[in-house]
Amino acid sequence: MLAYTGSGPYCYTHSLRMVIGPDAPSPAVIETLTGSPFGAQLVAGVLPFFDPYGWDPEIGLDTAIDLLGWTCEHSAGGTADAALARLRAACARGPVLVGPVDMGLLLYRPGTPAPGEGDHYAVVLAFDGATVLLHDPHGHPYATLPAGAFADAWRADSVDYTDAPFVMRAAFARTRAVDPAAALRRSLPGAARWLAGRDDRPAPRATLGGAPALEALAAQVERGLDARVRDLLAAFGVRLGARRLGDAAHCLSLLGLERSAAEAAEQSRALGALQHPLVTGDDEALASGLRRAAPGYGRLRRALEAELELPA
Numbered sequence: 001m002l003a004y005t006g007s008g009p010y011c012y013t014h015s016l017r018m019v020i021g022p023d024a025p026s027p028a029v030i031e032t033l034t035g036s037p038f039g040a041q042l043v044a045g046v047l048p049f050f051d052p053y054g055w056d057p058e059i060g061l062d063t064a065i066d067l068l069g070w071t072c073e074h075s076a077g078g079t080a081d082a083a084l085a086r087l088r089a090a091c092a093r094g095p096v097l098v099g100p101v102d103m104g105l106l107l108y109r110p111g112t113p114a115p116g117e118g119d120h121y122a123v124v125l126a127f128d129g130a131t132v133l134l135h136d137p138h139g140h141p142y143a144t145l146p147a148g149a150f151a152d153a154w155r156a157d158s159v160d161y162t163d164a165p166f167v168m169r170a171a172f173a174r175t176r177a178v179d180p181a182a183a184l185r186r187s188l189p190g191a192a193r194w195l196a197g198r199d200d201r202p203a204p205r206a207t208l209g210g211a212p213a214l215e216a217l218a219a220q221v222e223r224g225l226d227a228r229v230r231d232l233l234a235a236f237g238v239r240l241g242a243r244r245l246g247d248a249a250h251c252l253s254l255l256g257l258e259r260s261a262a263e264a265a266e267q268s269r270a271l272g273a274l275q276h277p278l279v280t281g282d283d284e285a286l287a288s289g290l291r292r293a294a295p296g297y298g299r300l301r302r303a304l305e306a307e308l309e310l311p312a
Contacts, residue, residue, distance in 0.1 A: 001249060001250070001253065001261070001265050003028070003246065003247075003249075003250040004243060004246045004247075007139075008239060008240065008243045009138070009236055009239070009240050010027055010031060010137070010240075010243075011099070011120050011121040011122070011137050011138060012034075012057050012060065012061050012097075012099065012121040013027050013030045013031045013034070014027060014137035015097050015099070015121045015122060015123050015135075015137055016030055016061060016064060016065070016097065017030060018095065018097075018123045018135055018137070019072075019094075019095050019096075019097050019123055019169075019172050020068070020070065020172065023174070024068075025068070025180040025183075026180075027247070028247035028248075028250050028251055029180045029183070029184060029247075029251060030064050030068075031243075031244055031247050031248075032184060032187070032191075032244075032247055032248045032251040033063065033064040033067050033068065033183055033184065033187050034057070034059075034060030034061065034063055034064045035051075035052060035055060035059070035060055035063055035187070035190060035191060035194050036051040036052070036055065036057075036060050036244050037051075037191075037241075037244035037245045037247065037248035037264065038052050038191040038192075038194040038195045038248070038297075038300070039051060039052025039053055039055065039194050039195055039197075039209055039210055039297055040052070040053075040209065040210060040213045040214055040241070040297065041053045041054070041055070041203070041207060041208065041209045041213050042207065042208045042209075042212075042213035042214075042216050042217055043203070043204055043207050044204040044205065044206050044207055045206035045207065045208060045216065046206075046226075046229070047229065047232065048213065048217050048229065048232070048233060048237055049237060049241075050237055050238070050240060050241025050242075050244065050245075050271060051241075051244070052194035052195070052198070052209065053194075053197055053198065053201070053203060053207065053208070053209025053210065053213070054198055054200075054201025054202065054203045054207075054209070055194065055201070056161035057099075057100065057119070057121070057161070058100075058161060058162060058167070059201075061097075061121075061169070062074075063187070063190070065169075067178070067183040067186060067187055068178055068180075068183055069174060069175055069176040069177060069178035069183075070172055070173065070174050070175065071172070071173050071175050072097075072169040072170060072171055072172045072173070073090075073169065073170050073171040074167075074168075074169050075166075075167075075168055075170070076162070076163075076164040076165065076166055076167040076168070077164035077165065077166060078166060080148075080151040080155065080166070083151065083154065083165070083166035083168075084127070084129075084147055084150075084151055086166075086168070087124060087127050087132075087168060088127045088128075088129060090168065090170035090171065091124055091125070091126050091127045093170065093171055094170070094171065094172070095123050095124065095125055095172075096123065096124045096168050096169070096170045097121065097122075097123055097168065097169040097170070097172075098121065098122055098123070098124050098134075098154060098167070098168045098169075099119070099120060099121030099122060099156075099167060099168075100119040100120065100121065100156045100159045100161070100162060100167065101119070101120050101121070101122065101153045101154050101156055102115060102116065102117070102118075102119070102120070102152075102153045102155070102156050102157065102158050102159065103117045103118045103119065103120035103138075103153075104116055104117025104118065104158075105149070105152050105153035106120070106122075106136065106140075106143075106145065106153050107145060107149050107153075108136075108140060108143045108144065108145060109136075109138075109140070115157075115158060116158035118236065119156065119158075119159045119161075120136075120138065121137070122134050122135065122136045122137065123135045123137075124168075125142075127147070129147065130146065130147055131144050131145070131146060131147065132144065132145045132146075132147060132150040134150075151166075154166050181254060181255060184251050184254070184255060185255055188255075188257075188304060188308055189308065189310060191248075191304060192301055192304045192305055192308065192310055195210070195297055195298075195300060195301035195304065196301055197209050197210055210294075210297045210298070211294040211295055211297060211298060212294075214290045214291070214293055214294035215290075215291060215294050217290055218286075218287040218288075218290035218291050218294075219287075221283050221286050221287040221290065222283065222287050225283065225286075230278065233274075233278055234275070234278050234279050238271055238272070238274050238275050238278060239272075239275065241271045242268045242269075242271040242272035242275075243268075244268075245264050245265070245267045245268035245271065246264075246265065246268040248264045248268075249261045249262075249264035249265035249268060252264055257303075257304070257307045257308075259303045259306070259307055260300060260303040260304045260307050262303075263296065263299045263300040263303045264300055266296060266299075267293065267296035267297065267299075267300060270289065270292060270293035270296055271293060273289055274286060274289045274290065274293070277289060
């Protein structure tokens, strides 16, 4: 298995690596620790994401931070002025992981403003009260924004998985030394639970997970896929899902879990193969590919449970 390396929408993963610094493990390890590779969901029966039912980046970040032996100060809410004051104070002590933000309101990006373009994470390096200096992992080191414009993006009005605006994580501190392999192994029972379909996470009505999500998406394709959904999958969803699973396969192989690694690699390949029919409009092939991929999450779960000797 040849592991993928290259660009991709790994914003919170790269942001976390930046704030942890030289001791941070690889992006593949961090992404796998978040739990994101281990499932798929069709939110409200409409929007497809290749991450588990009930999962979101906030859950994933908190999980990875803890597994790696780090802590941070998490804060959110308040007015824009209060949030900017909080950010300025935090920046005086070190870099700050901010997000979710509205990617379409980061005005240094070409094509903006475009509110609601997507959720995003970045690292604020400094704030002098007038200008925010940040590393945006989507290809913009040392980007700057006026404070008001940054606050508009940081409010994240279009992001529905947070209850409060102006979310940030600051004052990162290492509490214990953790080997990345040990963190990965510790995360895997949780990965199996995500694959099995957790029922303790809130989700919008009609949301589906795992194989039923992909089967329902295939039926959407056959009826005529909404243009917004097609764009989401083509620009973001498929390549992210395929990379996540490929990185999980690499991590599982490092742990010697070869059956699980093989299943994750096969599922990564199945998702990656969706990109061409999706973009070219070959909806018959796209629906067929989704149905072929649907059972893959169950096979990965069973392989993990067997190799970890977890109860089925």
